[in-house]
Amino acid sequence: xxxxxxxxxxxxxxxxxxxxxxxxxxxxxxxxxxxxxxxxxxxxxxxxxxxxxxxxxxxxxxxxxxxxxxxxxxxxxxxxxxxxxxxxxxxxxxxxxxxxxxxxxxxxxxxxxxxxxxxxxxxxxxxxxxxxxxxxxxxxxxxxxxxxxxxxxxxxxxxxxxxxxxxxxxxxxxxxxxxxxxxxxxxxxxxxxxxxxxxxxxxxxxxxxxxxxxxxxxxxxxxxxxxxxxxxxxxxxxxxxxxxxxxxxxxxxxxxxxxxxxxxxxxxxxxxxxxxxxxxxxxxxxxxxxxxxxxxxxxxxxxxxxxxxxxxxxxxxxxxxxxxxxxxxxxxxxxxxxxxxxxxxxxxxxxxxxxxxxxxxxxxxxxxxxxxxxxxxxxxxxxxxxxxxxxxxxxxxxxxxxxxxxxxxxxxxxxxxxxxxxxxxxxxxxxxxxxxxxxxxxxxxxxxxx
Amino acid sequence: xxxxxxxxxxxxxxxxxxxxxxxxxxxxxxxxxxxxxxxxxxxxxxxxxxxxxxxxxxxxxxxxxxxxxxxxxxxxxxxxxxxxxxxxxxxxxxxxxxxxxxxxxxxxxxxxxxxxxxxxxxxxxxxxxxxxxxxxxxxxxxxxxxxxxxxxxxxxxxxxxxxxxxxxxxxxxxxxxxxxxxxxxxxxxxxxxxxxxxxxxxxxxxxxxxxxxxxxxxxxxxxxxxxxxxxxxxxxxxxxxxxxxxxxxxxxxxxxxxxxxxxxxxxxxxxxxxxxxxxxxxxxxxxxxxxxxxxxxxxxxxxxxxxxxxxxxxxxxxxxxxxxxxxxxxxxxxxxxxxxxxxxxxxxxxxxxxxxxxxxxxxxxxxxxxxxxxxxxxxxxxxxxxxxxxxxxxxxxxxxxxxxxxxxxxxxxxxxxxxxxxxxxxxxxxxxxxxxxxxxxxxxxxxxxx
Numbered sequence: 048x049x050x051x052x053x054x055x056x057x058x059x060x061x062x063x064x065x066x067x068x069x070x071x072x073x074x075x076x077x078x079x080x081x082x083x084x085x086x087x088x089x090x091x092x093x094x095x096x097x098x099x100x101x102x103x104x105x106x107x108x109x110x111x112x113x114x115x116x117x118x119x120x121x122x123x124x125x126x127x128x129x130x131x132x133x134x135x136x137x138x139x140x141x142x143x144x145x146x147x148x149x150x151x152x153x154x155x156x157x158x159x160x161x162x163x164x165x166x167x168x169x170x171x172x173x174x175x176x177x178x179x180x181x182x183x184x185x186x187x188x189x190x191x192x193x194x195x196x197x198x199x200x201x202x203x204x205x206x207x208x209x210x211x212x213x214x215x216x217x218x219x220x221x222x223x224x225x226x227x228x229x230x231x232x233x234x235x236x237x238x239x240x241x242x243x244x245x246x247x248x249x250x251x252x253x254x255x256x257x258x259x260x261x262x263x264x265x266x267x268x269x270x271x272x273x274x275x276x277x278x279x280x281x282x283x284x285x286x287x288x289x290x291x292x293x294x295x296x297x298x299x300x301x302x303x304x305x306x307x308x309x310x311x312x313x314x315x316x317x318x319x320x321x322x323x324x325x326x327x328x329x330x331x332x333x334x335x336x337x338x339x340x341x342x343x344x345x346x347x348x349x350x351x352x353x354x355x356x357x358x359x360x361x362x363x364x365x366x367x368x369x370x371x372x373x374x375x376x377x378x379x380x381x382x383x384x385x386x387x388x389x390x391x392x393x394x395x396x397x398x399x400x401x402x403x404x405x406x407x408x409x410x411x412x413x414x415x416x417x418x419x420x421x422x423x424x425x426x427x428x429x430x431x432x433x434x435x436x437x438x439x440x441x442x443x444x445x446x447x448x449x450x451x452x453x454x455x456x457x458x459x460x461x462x463x464x465x466x467x468x469x470x471x472x473x474x475x476x477x478x479x480x481x482x483x484x485x486x487x488x489x490x491x492x493x494x495x496x497x
Numbered sequence: 498x499x500x501x502x503x504x505x506x507x508x509x510x511x512x513x514x515x516x517x518x519x520x521x522x523x524x525x526x527x528x529x530x531x532x533x534x535x536x537x538x539x540x541x542x543x544x545x546x547x548x549x550x551x552x553x554x555x556x557x558x559x560x561x562x563x564x565x566x567x568x569x570x571x572x573x574x575x576x577x578x579x580x581x582x583x584x585x586x587x588x589x590x591x592x593x594x595x596x597x598x599x600x601x602x603x604x605x606x607x608x609x610x611x612x613x614x615x616x617x618x619x620x621x622x623x624x625x626x627x628x629x630x631x632x633x634x635x636x637x638x639x640x641x642x643x644x645x646x647x648x649x650x651x652x653x654x655x656x657x658x659x660x661x662x663x664x665x666x667x668x669x670x671x672x673x674x675x676x677x678x679x680x681x682x683x684x685x686x687x688x689x690x691x692x693x694x695x696x697x698x699x700x701x702x703x704x705x706x707x708x709x710x711x712x713x714x715x716x717x718x719x720x721x722x723x724x725x726x727x728x729x730x731x732x733x734x735x736x737x738x739x740x741x742x743x744x745x746x747x748x749x750x751x752x753x754x755x756x757x758x759x760x761x762x763x764x765x766x767x768x769x770x771x772x773x774x775x776x777x778x779x780x781x782x783x784x785x786x787x788x789x790x791x792x793x794x795x796x797x798x799x800x801x802x803x804x805x806x807x808x809x810x811x812x813x814x815x816x817x818x819x820x821x822x823x824x825x826x827x828x829x830x831x832x833x834x835x836x837x838x839x840x841x842x843x844x845x846x847x848x849x850x851x852x853x854x855x856x857x858x859x860x861x862x863x864x865x866x867x868x869x870x871x872x873x874x875x876x877x878x879x880x881x882x883x884x885x886x887x888x889x890x891x892x893x894x895x896x897x898x899x900x901x902x903x904x905x906x907x908x909x910x911x912x913x914x915x916x917x918x919x920x921x922x923x924x925x926x927x928x929x930x931x932x933x934x935x936x937x938x939x940x941x942x943x944x945x946x947x
Contacts (some may be wrong), residue, residue: 104573199667211670220661220680222680222778223680223733224678224680225679225680226676226677226678227676227677227678227679228674228675228677229675229676229677230672232674262697282672318545328672328673356511430924
């Protein structure tokens with residue numbers, strides 16, 4: 048039986064990884080992307096892409112398709128959050144156990160590697176092709192491309208076309224499609240801390256740097272060229288520090304000198320970059336169903352999340368792995384069943400990580416600066432050392448395991464209710480090392496049994 | 498100064514009423530609608546339009562533009578809900594005080610009256626014109642019409658183009674537009690109880706008839722031709738009574754004979770209608786902002802609600818009245834200010850009524866059949882008689898007043914918490930008439946003061 052061609056929309060990280068999975072199954076794959084070929088353009092050279100943090104789920108998929116070793120050289124391990132206070136002092140909060148890290152990687156080179164690998168495996172790539180509309184009655188796609196508009200039959204479509212997905216836009220016009228897009232009140236702007244004059248990193252390269260300032264923050268991730276990509280998150284408008292209130296070099300300087308004095312010293316191009324780079328918005332997208340006929344949404348197209356848990360790409364890569372597993376299980380001609388199983392099993396997980404990403408923004412910009420947060424981290428680390436199976440901190444379940452996001456979320460809720468009780472002790476700062484750790488674990492067991 | 502032309506999208510009830518308001522202000526107005534002229538087509542002759550219930554807010558707007566007297570002949574007062582039990586027995590639950598009613602009106606003739614009135618006032622109507630896209634950079638609209646595609650400048654645009662608004666679709670592509678569309682698990686189908694052989698109403702015409710059956714229901718509203726328009730609400734799919742499980746005349750007959758035996762006797766065309774008429778879905782839409790440049794969404798385009806509070810049209814008419822009031826206040830050349838004030842003041846109210854409409858579905862299909870619900874109604878009626886200013890039942894605040902929906906919602910929440918305490922008395926069925934009513938009112942006062 049002839050295998051049906053699979054059409055993927057979007058040659059980003061998720062679309063290309065999915066194409067690699069499918070080619071390894073022996074399936075014919077074509078990818079269309081509205082953007083020009085990244086190898087011929089400069090679109091990734093800064094301005095709008097937050098550096099990403101590759102963690103366990105992402106690596107697991109890369110390993111499965113045999114790409115892990117080729118990605119490692121592009122990635123820089125970050126073992127913890129380095130917190131910068133207002134006076135330039137810093138402290139490190141480890142992400143997990145010794146040796147556990149998330150990996151800073153920049154989108155451009157990573158995407159290029161995946162595009163090349165896909166092409167080498169026989170995936171046909173068509174850039175500059177915009178999907179205008181998908182007609183689900185006859186599974187056809189209307190494209191506009193360099194040779195004008197045309198219509199193409201596509202028996203199986205996978206939409207990996209991102210937060211502004213055009214496949215999803217067509218689905219939205221179908222009856223009984225539930226959809227939600229929500230912008231948060233903060234925007235972001237990319238800035239740079241370049242390498243020092245003698246070509247070295249200007250700060251500790253093996254950490255994710257955070258300047259948490261309550262309602263806003265600055266972060267910085269290392270790059271292989273020894274620069275850091277910084278991202279400034281501010282409210283768009285308001286009465287205090289916000290994008291609307293920074294209108295000239297003077298405003299900018301006074302904000303940075305007051306709140307990020309150590310970073311300011313390391314940013315010679317601050318003013319130029321700030322006023323040249325766009326201020327971008329942050330969207331959360333949830334929808335359901337993800338399937339319409341033989342068309343399926345994956346990645347940001349079905350669940351775009353805010354970037355504060357560092358899981359957008361990792362979750363999308365896990366989508367690819369889960370979908371590949373279902374194709375393995377049900378075969379190459381059971382798309383109805385595969386797609387239905389995929390959306391049913393995966394939706395609760397992506398809902399959970401979208402929610403966690405939203406909640407983690409408060410942690411990153413505010414809670415990490417609270418001394419009590421450090422105490423809580425220490426208690427949870429110790430619980431994990433003493434009872435490695437019974438207490439894995441939420442961050443670790445999400446970042447360093449492939450436990451389902453929804454299970455991690457549920458366990459995290461339990462942990463949180465117990466830790467609130469523990470932290471209510473007014474002497475916790477002195478006593479944290481002398482707690483009855485077994486009792487805490489017992490509470491967890493009791494709560495789970497309920 | 499020359500007055501800018503106002504472009505309204507949608508010649509439905511809200512668009513035409515808005516155009517009448519604007520013409521009375523002396524403003525030039527054009528309406529575009531993608532559908533054919535209703536006066537030349539038969540599109541309203543049944544099949545998909547739930548009969549509507551005109552109530553205080555709707556009448557108030559009609560009165561303001563001088564149309565109340567012309568609409569009265571089209572409307573039939575319904576003084577209460579007539580509840581039908583499984584054995585054909587009925588009882589009436591009044592909607593409000595004596596004389597208070599909601600008015601059954603069918604969309605077709607009502608809409609036609611508004612179109613004609615608008616034309617008489619000088620509104621230019623263009624049917625068969627579909628808005629394909631609005632470009633906010635230069636305030637232009639791309640239309641496709643009988644003479645092909647064209648682009649038109651439109652300095653002021655009001656989108657009254659309904660739950661599937663094309664203006665909103667264009668706004669959705671703008672950054673920072675928050676949007677949510679949600680379908681409920683139930684669908685609906687329109688059916689008919691015709692006039693009797695001797696040309697009379699087959700049931701009490703001055704009531705809204707409900708057959709509440711827990712997870713599903715049938716309702717019927719009277720028409721001037723002495724028929725009733727019925728609407729069957731069922732879950733789309735499930736294990737019990739649902740649209741998916743009714744596949745032939747036999748299935749249909751057994752459901753109707755078991756659950757709606759008295760209605761069944763009055764529906765000679767049931768089978769034919771059931772399998773001919775479409776099963777439609779019910780959407781809730783919320784979005785924000787409603788404004789982009791000089792374009793504004795009103796009515797269902799900005800807040801489509803489920804029909805269970807009978808407020809969709811009334812709320813849309815109130816939108817028109819509120820917007821007109823702001824234009825009066827700020828003048829004909831302050832669209833930025835008028836639109837901004839409109840969305841800021843109106844959004845909390847439409848959120849409240851969307852929420853109430855969703856909650857009222859449970860009341861209609863389930864709670865009204867509970868004897869305790871009747872007791873509670875009686876207590877609240879008595880409270881209202883004794884303390885007409887301090888206790889107005891939620892339904893009356895929404896339906897028989899023009900208190901803001903958000904204020905009604907907040908008061909309703911308070912009432913509900915107090916009535917839950919009152920109803921917790923195990924002897925309430927016997928004691929309801931001997932309660933300390935003053936104490937209940939005092940509780941309300943105390944709660945409000947908090």
